[in-house]
Amino acid sequence: QNRLLGGFRRTSDRLSENLTGLFTKATLDSETLDEIEEALIASDLGPGTAARIRERLAGERFERGLDEAGVRQVVADEIARILAPVAEPLEIDAFPRPQVILVIGVNGSGKTTTIAKLARRFIEQDYGVMLVAGDTFRAAAIGQLKVWAERLGVPIISGKEGGDAASLVFEGVKQGVATGIDVLIVDTAGRLQNKAGLMDELGKIRRVLGRLNPEAPHDVVLVLDATTGQNAMSQIEVFKEVAGVTGLVMTKLDGTARGGILVAAAEKYGLPIHAIGVGEGMDDLRPFDPHEAAAAIAG
Ligand code: GDP
Numbered sequence: 001q002n003r004l005l006g007g008f009r010r011t012s013d014r015l016s017e018n019l020t021g022l023f024t025k026a027t028l029d030s031e032t033l034d035e036i037e038e039a040l041i042a043s044d045l046g047p048g049t050a051a052r053i054r055e056r057l058a059g060e061r062f063e064r065g066l067d068e069a070g071v072r073q074v075v076a077d078e079i080a081r082i083l084a085p086v087a088e089p090l091e092i093d094a095f096p097r098p099q100v101i102l103v104i105g106v107n108g109s110g111k112t113t114t115i116a117k118l119a120r121r122f123i124e125q126d127y128g129v130m131l132v133a134g135d136t137f138r139a140a141a142i143g144q145l146k147v148w149a150e151r152l153g154v155p156i157i158s159g160k161e162g163g164d165a166a167s168l169v170f171e172g173v174k175q176g177v178a179t180g181i182d183v184l185i186v187d188t189a190g191r192l193q194n195k196a197g198l199m200d201e202l203g204k205i206r207r208v209l210g211r212l213n214p215e216a217p218h219d220v221v222l223v224l225d226a227t228t229g230q231n232a233m234s235q236i237e238v239f240k241e242v243a244g245v246t247g248l249v250m251t252k253l254d255g256t257a258r259g260g261i262l263v264a265a266a267e268k269y270g271l272p273i274h275a276i277g278v279g280e281g282m283d284d285l286r287p288f289d290p291h292e293a294a295a296a297i298a299g
Pocket of ligand 1: 113255284
């Protein structure tokens, strides 16, 4: 379990380093509060979170002066308070079916792997799943998704590299309806360096879907690589603008990730966190547990 949450431990280690040395002080004077606030920001928790924790600590009475366990408890409480409202698994509840889930994110974030992991979870819940290889800019992405589809034993709609993603999506929904599929998971291109192109591409997919079912896409899930730290924040900003993100999956929390960024994202954007990725296999997706994450980060 600890290994799996390595990404959070890294943040908590960093927090410890930053907090160490502060505990020789007897009181929480404003200088100490400044230092704690800075330590929290340096741990990727974000300025909003740091300010909230500072405010809580300023109002706190520590019996024997500043006490490390007490500070950590306040940090854990405040983090849990921020994370609890955003912990929200992705539910399949669309009628009529299929529920259409667009998966977006920059290349390398773990989009393809996350699609396989989500598909695996839905299959376990007895839903019929179909994939659409909508990242038509990368032949490798198409090939990789096909391999996952085969391993998972689910149908996949794919075309040639450079093909039209929107028509694949159209085909996917048509076939999904015809064969009684519950969930259609759509991979998309993630070329952040071409924002206008990305917006066109995603906009076209949305228009095609909207004509088939005004509710679709039901979910627009942004996949974020936790190891990118602050970069993840700017990715949320851009994808919110070009694609209307409805929820997040954060990947690579098993590695040397900086999971604190999850807290910053939750505090700033309040977007649902559907799940976290903790490995490269299709079973390495975990529900997001805000209390576990808060405890792991606060140390
Ligand atoms: P895409 O380009 O966004 O589709 O990214 P991929 O799904 O191909 O993933 C990029 C790399 O990250 C691959 O080597 C994956 O195995 C790896 N990866 C994806 N998710 C995770 C995760 O949660 N943990 C770890 N350790 N690796 C991951």
